[in-house]
Amino acid sequence: MANEPTGRIHSIESMGLVDGPGIRAVVFFQGCSLRCRFCHNPDTWACQDTGCETTTPTALVERLSRYKAYFSRSGGGVTFSGGEPLLQPDFLLACLKACHRAGIHTCLDTAGVGLPEQDYQPILAETDLVLYDVKHWDPERYRALTGRDIAETQRFSDALRRSGTPVWVRHVVVPGHTDDEASMKALQAYLAEHLPRPERVELLPYHLLGKNKYTAMGLPDPLPGVPAMDKARCAALQEAFFPL
Numbered sequence: 001m002a003n004e005p006t007g008r009i010h011s012i013e014s015m016g017l018v019d020g021p022g023i024r025a026v027v028f029f030q031g032c033s034l035r036c037r038f039c040h041n042p043d044t045w046a047c048q049d050t051g052c053e054t055t056t057p058t059a060l061v062e063r064l065s066r067y068k069a070y071f072s073r074s075g076g077g078v079t080f081s082g083g084e085p086l087l088q089p090d091f092l093l094a095c096l097k098a099c100h101r102a103g104i105h106t107c108l109d110t111a112g113v114g115l116p117e118q119d120y121q122p123i124l125a126e127t128d129l130v131l132y133d134v135k136h137w138d139p140e141r142y143r144a145l146t147g148r149d150i151a152e153t154q155r156f157s158d159a160l161r162r163s164g165t166p167v168w169v170r171h172v173v174v175p176g177h178t179d180d181e182a183s184m185k186a187l188q189a190y191l192a193e194h195l196p197r198p199e200r201v202e203l204l205p206y207h208l209l210g211k212n213k214y215t216a217m218g219l220p221d222p223l224p225g226v227p228a229m230d231k232a233r234c235a236a237l238q239e240a241f242f243p244l
């Protein structure tokens, strides 16, 4: 198609089961402006990575349409993740529209930090479900954890609340940092103020699977000495504070 925006893609997972409902193709966008200390995908950070794939919405959605039978049988679809999809807004919007023209359900997995002054409404209007990653509730600890100002993601959550788009909140639980009851209550209070009606809140246990990427990229360990989150403890917090 003429005059299509192009986008930078890190990779595609064709049969994802954890990023939204049903069986999903997960498209990982290249580029992120946050530096979350628990990030397991530091290889998606660089916004100008010459090694990544460049594609168009038409070509991408044609490729994803091969899995449509799996999507429709399982109630799944496509999830745009990253990196941060909001940093490529024109490409993302065109992909969302192309999915809808093809009858494919769309999820946006985001930390809610796009470009300055970005209008999120057109993207939210084409998104069937937002997986919104809430990193922290305290402004100072949010900055220490991500390197950014919490006001940026709150601008997105304001837009999300106004849009009425269904939301699943996701929050990574880190041992020794956010795995206690006081943290869970603080998260509840933060959501009550900023995003009062998520369909669900998923607690995700911090894991160590990305550590080797930091080593390979010559980066220091961002959370030295912090073990993986105990899955049973995380499940108990889920049950006690955010039952599914």
Ligand code: SF4
Pocket (backbone or CB within 6 Å): 032, 033, 034, 035, 036, 038, 039, 040, 041, 042, 044, 082, 083, 084, 111
């Ligand atoms: S927003 Fe996601 S991709 Fe970006 S640094 Fe945080 S965890 Fe990593």
